[in-house]
Amino acid sequence: xxxxxxxxxxxxLFQPATTDDALALLAKYGSDAWVxxxxxxxxxxxxDRIKRPKVVVDMSQASGLRGIKEMNGGLEIGAMTTLTEVxxxxxxxxxxxxxxxxxxxAASPQIRNQGTxxxxxxxxxxxxxxRSGWKCYRAGGNICFADTPTAINREHAILDADRCVAxxxxxxxxxxxxxxxxxxxxxxxxxxxxxxxxxFVGPDINIMRMTVLKPNELLTAIRIPGTWGGAKxxxxxxRDRQVWDFPLVNIAAAMKVSGGKIEQIRMAVNGVAARxxxxxxxxSAVIGKPADAATGEMAGKIAIQGAVALRFxxxxxxxxxxxxxxxxGGVQEAAWKS
Amino acid sequence: xADMKNPEETTKTLSRRDLIKGVIAAGAVSSAGYLFRSxxxxxxxxxxxxxxxxxxxxxxxxGQQRPVDVMKQExxxxxxxxxxxxxxxxxxxxxxxCGACTVLIDDVPHxxxxxxxxxxxxxxxxxxxxxxxxxxxxHPVQQGVVDEQxxxxxxxxxxxxxxxxxxxxxxxxxxxTELAHGISGNLCRCQxxxxxxxxxxxxxxxxxxx
Numbered sequence: 001x002x003x004x005x006x007x008x009x010x011x012x013l014f015q016p017a018t019t020d021d022a023l024a025l026l027a028k029y030g031s032d033a034w035v036x037x038x039x040x041x042x043x044x045x046x047x048d049r050i051k052r053p054k055v056v057v058d059m060s061q062a063s064g065l066r067g068i069k070e071m072n073g074g075l076e077i078g079a080m081t082t083l084t085e086v087x088x089x090x091x092x093x094x095x096x097x098x099x100x101x102x103x104x105x106a107a108s109p110q111i112r113n114q115g116t117x118x119x120x121x122x123x124x125x126x127x128x129x130x131r132s133g134w135k136c137y138r139a140g141g142n143i144c145f146a147d148t149p150t151a152i153n154r155e156h157a158i159l160d161a162d163r164c165v166a167x168x169x170x171x172x173x174x175x176x177x178x179x180x181x182x183x184x185x186x187x188x189x190x191x192x193x194x195x196x197x198x199x200f201v202g203p204d205i206n207i208m209r210m211t212v213l214k215p216n217e218l219l220t221a222i223r224i225p226g227t228w229g230g231a232k233x234x235x236x237x238x239r240d241r242q243v244w245d246f247p248l249v250n251i252a253a254a255m256k257v258s259g260g261k262i263e264q265i266r267m268a269v270n271g272v273a274a275r276x277x278x279x280x281x282x283x284s285a286v287i288g289k290p291a292d293a294a295t296g297e298m299a300g301k302i303a304i305q306g307a308v309a310l311r312f313x314x315x316x317x318x319x320x321x322x323x324x325x326x327x328x329g330g331v332q333e334a335a336w337k338s
Numbered sequence: 339x340a341d342m343k344n345p346e347e348t349t350k351t352l353s354r355r356d357l358i359k360g361v362i363a364a365g366a367v368s369s370a371g372y373l374f375r376s377x378x379x380x381x382x383x384x385x386x387x388x389x390x391x392x393x394x395x396x397x398x399x400x401g402q403q404r405p406v407d408v409m410k411q412e413x414x415x416x417x418x419x420x421x422x423x424x425x426x427x428x429x430x431x432x433x434x435x436c437g438a439c440t441v442l443i444d445d446v447p448h449x450x451x452x453x454x455x456x457x458x459x460x461x462x463x464x465x466x467x468x469x470x471x472x473x474x475x476x477h478p479v480q481q482g483v484v485d486e487q488x489x490x491x492x493x494x495x496x497x498x499x500x501x502x503x504x505x506x507x508x509x510x511x512x513x514x515t516e517l518a519h520g521i522s523g524n525l526c527r528c529q530x531x532x533x534x535x536x537x538x539x540x541x542x543x544x545x546x547x548x
Contacts, residue, residue: 008411025388025389039453040434056410108434108522109501109519244435244523
C-alpha cells in the first residue's frame with residue numbers, strides 16, 4: 001500500500017468527557033462510529049482509507065477511564081491508562097511485574113506513551129492482506145489471501161485457524177490471561193464482566209472481530225485479582241526488531257512453586273492464533289511436576305499438538321515449543337537439546 | 339454579491355462570531371489548500387452534542403497561546419508545520435514508525451503525526467523551536483549535539499532531541515544503554531546511532547551542569 005502523505009478524510013469528531021456520553025454517541029451513530037483510544041491502530045486504517053468511519057468518538061478526554069487503583073488485593077486499571085503508566089506503576093511492578101514486562105515490550109517509547117492498555121488488548125490483527133484493504137473473510141469477503149500457495153505468511157497462525165489465518169498481536173493480552181484478569185465492559189444494558197481469556201474470539205466464533213466487544217460497547221477497565229500477586233513470572237517476546245515490532249510469538253506464565261514442584265500455573269501465548277491462547281492442557285500436565293527442563297520439554301511438546309504450518313511460518317512451531325519449555329524450566333536450563 | 343444587496347438578511351443569518359470564524363477559516367484553507375486538497379468532503383456539522391468540538395481552538399505551543407483553525411481529522415504534525423509554520427518538526431513516515439515528528443505533550447514524547455490536534459487542547463506542546471531560550475541560547479541537549487556533531491543529514495535530529503529531552507526529564511542520569519532504550523522510538527537512516535548517542539549523552543551531561 002502506497003503511503004499517502006496527507007491528512008485523513010474528513011470525519012465528525014466527538015471527544016466525550018464521560019463513558020455515558022460516549023455510549024450515547026455510539027448508540028446514536030451505530031455502525032458509522034469508530035472508537036478511538038490511543039489511536040495508534042486506528043490512524044493507520046483511517047490514513048490508508050481502508051476504513052472510512054463518518055464519526056470518530058475519541059476517548060482521550062474521558063479522564064475517569066485513566067488510572068490505576070487498588071481493589072480487593074488486586075488492581076483495577078482504567079482502559080485509557082497508557083502502557084507507560086502501566087509499566088511505571090509501583091503496584092504493577094511490585095505484584096504483577098508480568099504485565100509490566102509484557103507492556104514494556106510493546107512497540108516504541110512514544111507509542112507506549114500514548115497507546116492504552118484497553119487499545120492494546122482490543123487492537124485489530126496485523127495481517128497485511130487484510131490491512132491493505134483486500135476483501136478477505138475478515139473484511140467481509142470470501143477468501144483468505146494469506147493462505148494461498150503463493151501467500152507470504154511468515155507471521156501468520158499455526159493454531160486454531162478457521163478460514164482466516166491472522167494472529168492477535170497484543171503483548172499485554174497473554175500477561176492479562178496468565179494473571180486471571182477480567183475485562184469490564186459497558187454497553188447500553190449496563191456493565192458486564194468477562195474473563196480475559198473469554199474477551200478474545202477466534203474466526204470460528206466471529207471471523208470479523210477480535211474480541212467480544214460489540215460496536216455499541218466500551219471496554220472501561222481491566223481488573224487483576226490478587227491471586228497471582230508475587231508469583232513466579234515469565235514473559236518472553238520474540239520479534240525481528242527489538243523496537244516497534246509485534247511479536248512473532250510471545251509467552252506469559254505465572255507459577256506458584258513449592259518445594260521445587262509446580263503447585264499452580266497459568267500460561268498463555270500470543271502470535272500463534274487469532275486469539276491469545278491459554279494453554280490449559282500444558283497447565284494441567286505440569287501441576288505437581290518439578291519446575292525444570294524435563295517438565296518444560298514435556299510441556300513444549302503438549303503445547304504444539306495440533307499445530308499446522310503454512311508455507312513460511314513453520315519456524316513458529318519449534319519457537320512456541322521452546323518458549324513453553326523456557327517458561328517452565330528457566331532460560332539457563334532450557335537450552336534445547338536436539 | 340447577494341450579501342451586499344441584502345444587508346438585512348446578512349445580519350439576520352450571520353453572527354459576528356461566525357463571520358470571524360469564516361474569515362479565519364478561509365485564510366487557513368487558502369494557505370493550506372494544496373496539502374488538504376483531498377479532504378473537501380465535510381462531515382455533517384453536529385451542534386451541541388456532548389463532546390462535539392469547535393474548529394477554532396487556542397493551543398499552548400512553545401509557551402505561546404496560538405489561535406488556530408483546526409479540522410476534525412487534523413494531526414498535530416500537520417497543524418505545527420502547515421498552519422503554524424513550525425517546520426522544525428519533520429514528517430517522515432506519518433505512521434508512528436520513524437520518530438521524526440516527535441514533540442513533547444505535557445513533557446511526554448509523542449509522535450505528532452499520530453495525535454489529533456483537537457486532543458491537545460489545554461495541554462502544553464513543545465516542539466524543537468521551543469527548546470532554546472528567548473535570547474537564543476541553545477538547550478543543553480541541542481548544545482551537546484552541536485558539540486559532538488551528532489548527526490549526518492539530520493532530518494531525524496529534531497525528533498531525536500525531543501525524545502531525549504523527554505526521556506531525561508524522567509531519567510536525568512542515564513547510562514548509554516538506558517538512553518539508547520529511551521530514544522529507541524526514533525530511526526536514523528544514516529545509521530549514525532553511535533554518534534547520536536554520544537551527542538545526546540553529552541547533552542544529558544550539559545543538562546546536569548546547567
